[in-house]
Amino acid sequence: MSDVAEQRLVRQWHDLLALHAAVSGTLETRLQEEHGLGVTEFEALEALARNETGQCRGADLTEVVHLSQSATSRLVARLEREGLAERSMCESDRRGIFVTLTDAGRERYRQAKPTHRAVLAQLLSPSGKAVAVR
Incomplete structure (x- = not known):
């Protein structure tokens, strides 16, 4: 790889990191201020809301929110405390946990x-570039 190609590749990587930080930070601030939600809480609610049944397996939710299993469990516990989701056991596999969106969760x-x-x-x-943040 030439020096120019390498520099371009590294610049693209840094641009991607900057864009992610700008979008994530702004989402975190606005969702928290206006709706009392963090980005991961919103992503979990969205995953549940997009499912026809409003329900998914805990393991599937872990993949959607890009957290570890234990961090997802804490996330679901926060959603439960706020009345936005409920956990239940899978009838066919007692090791499985389902997370279900509540009416309050759907509204939030x-x-x-x-x-x-x-x-x-x-x-x-x-163009995939961040624009001015308010």
Whole structure:
């Protein structure tokens, strides 16, 4: 790899990191201020809301939110304390846990979704570069 190609590759990597930090930080701030949710809580609610049954296996939720199993368990516990989700045992496999969206969780997701999408629209341009943050 030439020095120029290597520099371009590293610059792309740093641009990606900067974009991720800008979007994640703004999402975290806006969702918390306006809806009392963190980014991972929102992503979990969205995964549940997109499922026709409003339910998914805990292991599947772990993949969606990109957390460890124990961190996802703590996330679900926070959602339960706030009345946004409930856990139940899988009838066919007692080791499996299902996470189900409550009516309050569906409503909080519905209210937070426009904020989430507005931040994405504000910070992501077609060229993939971050635009000015408010």
